[in-house]
Amino acid sequence: MSQHNAPGQPGSNPDHAHTVEKIGGTSMSRTRELLDTILLGERRGDALYNRIFVVSAYGGITDMLLEHKKTGEPGVFALFASAEDGWSWGDALSRVARVMIEKNGEIFSDPGSRQIADKFIMDRLEGVRSCLIDLSRLCSFGHFQMEKHLLTVREMLASLGEVHSAFNTALLLKEQGVNARFVDLSGWRETEDLPLDERIARAFADIDLAAELPVVTGYAQCREMLMKSFDRGYSEVTLSRLAVVTGAREAIIHKEFHLSSADPRLVGRDAVRVIGETSYDVADQLSNMGMEAIHPRAAKSLRQMGIPLRVKNAFEPEHPGTLIRSGLAAARPGVEIVTGVRGVFAFEFHDQDMVRVKGYDAAILEALGRHRLRIISKTSNANTITHFLEGSMKAIRRVEAELSRQFPSAEISSRRVAIVSAIGRDLRGARVLERALEVLAAAGIAPLGVHDLMRKVDLQVVIDDDDFDAAVIALHKGLVEDATDAITQRPDREGAEALRAA
CATH class of the missing domain: 3.40.1160.10 (Acetylglutamate kinase-like)
Structure with missing residues (x-):
């Protein structure tokens, strides 16, 4: 060179x-x-x-x-x-x-x-x-x-x-x-x-x-x-x-295609917003949901060296696309993208003997890894661990059989679900959880579970697989479209500045 x-x-x-x-x-x-x-x-x-x-x-x-x-x-x-x-x-x-x-x-x-x-x-x-x-x-x-x-x-x-x-x-x-x-x-x-x-x-x-x-x-x-x-x-x-x-x-x-606020084929091309800029943190969440801007381990090298990543539509070269950088703070709290993944298996492991006993989680993870099942998300309480997995039913059944032999008192079950996620650099103060539950209820969709972590980068809602399309449309309307429309209707100077940032 x-x-x-x-x-x-x-x-x-x-x-x-x-x-x-x-x-x-x-x-x-x-x-x-x-x-x-x-x-x-x-x-x-x-x-x-x-x-x-x-x-x-x-x-x-x-x-x-x-x-x-x-x-x-x-x-x-x-x-x-x-x-x-x-x-x-x-x-x-x-x-x-x-x-x-x-x-x-x-x-x-x-x-x-x-x-x-x-x-x-x-x-x-x-x-x-x-x-x-x-x-x-x-x-x-x-x-x-x-x-x-x-x-x-x-x-x-x-x-x-x-x-x-x-x-x-x-x-x-x-x-x-x-x-x-x-x-x-x-x-x-x-x-x-x-x-x-x-x-x-x-x-x-x-x-x-x-x-x-x-x-x-x-x-x-x-x-x-x-x-x-x-x-x-x-x-x-x-x-x-x-x-x-x-x-x-x-x-x-x-x-x-552009990196947009949702799949335009699902919510409509006129409804989606092209994401002008975001952070590598958001890119990681997208990858976890299968909407991959870049592989997380590939992004790591760019992030560590301070090299920005731009995602562009190859057939609209004049459009600047989406710029992804480290530590890029949001101009205002809010949801940037609504996406998700269908055909997820909720793999539930329940055992009364688990309370305050170590080793269960490690054994489950080892079995899942051996059968190459990808973990999208996970929840647990005193006696139940649920992993949300991508993979084949055949692999799921093999893991279930192995763990049943290892833990004969456990109750193990799995069912097909979907996960819809609202993602943004800063969801603090945006009433995302409250608003998400409202719009889903209005659409007649009952969540099976909700994951709302303290970092406030993403909100995950577990739903029936058949409700996936309707949930994405409803959440995008309530958390992205209506939020942007609310800004455009604010007459004050703050509203105009927020619109430019959005």
């Missing part, structure tokens, strides 16, 4: 002028449109540079390579892992190849560029195929166990998606006269097992950000093995470490 862009404390040097920007998979599928917005737009000359793009795989590709994120339909990895001696994974890999080649046809109108793109990805795909065949043969001998290699296989397969999209994007930019560079962090055919920061530093050692536009794979092969900790959230970790190592002034995530 050029000398004037050497790593250091962001903001401490005026030469730290560049941004690190991530494009999600759904947006990447509209690559041609991205040329007219964030990739090029109206930029010319020097304005094209001092940007680093981190790209995800095109929408649906990672599902085909691993497994479908929502339905669980097996992809190449799942087929390979479950049938070591079968070849169904090979057919699945061929289907991925066909889809990738078709995508190249959509993107490149120039036959020369299309040929280059096709050859590149086919060489990589066939290299992976040869590797998996050799590994299958090796593990047919008793001394080699397939289970020990599956995480590496998963990472190698996942990397194909980002390699494909990053190479294509760099090539497409070169067609437009941009001095773009494909930066492959996937570790393909490299022998050194490097830490993530060192892999990034080496890759950028000779890049002049003022004169080159790097397009980087969202996946990075490294000693830490990103998928072990983050599974499919690895691209945001790559974004955050790139921002830190290169000393970026700002990190940007481009999505196909």
